[in-house]
Amino acid sequence: MANVNQLKSTILVADDHLEILDFIADDLSDQYHVLKACDGNQALAHLDNAAVDLIVSDVMMPGIDGYELCARLKDSMHYSHIPFILLTAKNSLQSKIEGLEYGADAYIEKPFSPTFLQAQISSLLRNRQNVREHYNHSPNSSIQSMALNKSDSAFLEKLNSLILEHITEQSLCVDLLADQMHMSRPTLYRKIKALSDLSPNELINITRLKKAAELLRERNYRIYEISSMVGFSSSSHFIRNFQKQFGISPKEWSEQQRQLS
Structure with a gap:
């Protein structure tokens, strides 16, 4: 029998606040296979060893922060395809614009609704799948x-x-x-x-x-x-x-x- 995790999309969650990291991971674990990272360096290490379908990352982290992690991955031919959601306590319009300029696919303010995060993840993964299916079955x-x-x-x-x-x-x-x-x-x-x-x-x-x-x-x-x-x-x-x-x-x-x- 196949491992159930092989049937789920893999979500990488990066946050240096362990309580928030565990909370997000626990909330997502029923529907997804979840990898946890406390900072950008750990996130990059996971990417070297696993096929990740989507990333959820806090902005403020020691070392490589969320902005830099997002920018690095979006500039990388190996990882640019991975949808990236930024989480931040900053709620100014400028911070939202900055996040999108770094290449984020979505930007969510803290505190956030777990249901809203789930909906964003589902939407990004579904949209990506719809694009794939259209390409695969349309001659044009x-x-x-x-x-x-x-x-x-x-x-x-x-x-x-x-x-x-x-x-x-x-x-x-x-x-x-x-x-x-x-x-x-x-x-x-x-x-x-x-x-x-x-x-x-x-x-x-x-x-x-x-x-x-x-x-x-x-x-x-x-x-x-x-x-x-x-x-x-x-x-x-x-x-x-x-x-x-x-x-x-x-x-x-x-x-x-x-x-x-």
Whole structure:
């Protein structure tokens, strides 16, 4: 039987006040797998060892405070995708603006309602999942639709360019992408999984299919030609994959696009 924590999103909570840290962690633990950190350094250590889905951090902490932690992660290609909620006792408009300028996805004043924090977390995770699902099942949706900041955009643009550069190669694999992206295989896997809810091989397959959808829309090639151009071993394999991913056959998609043009 799978560990129940593997079925839950992982939330990292950082606060130097242990009572508040324990209170938040206890409140979230029924719905999420919770990691606790007393400061920014501990938070960074957790990120090196776990796949974190969302971070809740106090602003005022010794060493690396919440602002710096948020800024570092949003500037990092490895961690920029993680939604970040800042907690603060400061309630001035300027402090809210400052938090958002550091890249925070939400800003909550202390004292806060645990129900409100739960709602913010749920909303951020749900919105991220909706973005992923739209990308995965829409032939026209660009990979950039999953980018919520500049770091994610740069990562996805480079990754997409690499896949398209090698798209005719049936042997295109994760190792080549990891090498070209200057990331370890596990780090690349975690980043792609967090952004798209796909494995790297699944993302490669969908990128092939989306390129095929683009070529079908242009109506310059036959289906068997397109299947070869995007790296499928046979047209029948390509047709089955396209139908399964997008719920429509390549022929039907092409005809639908012709009617829309």
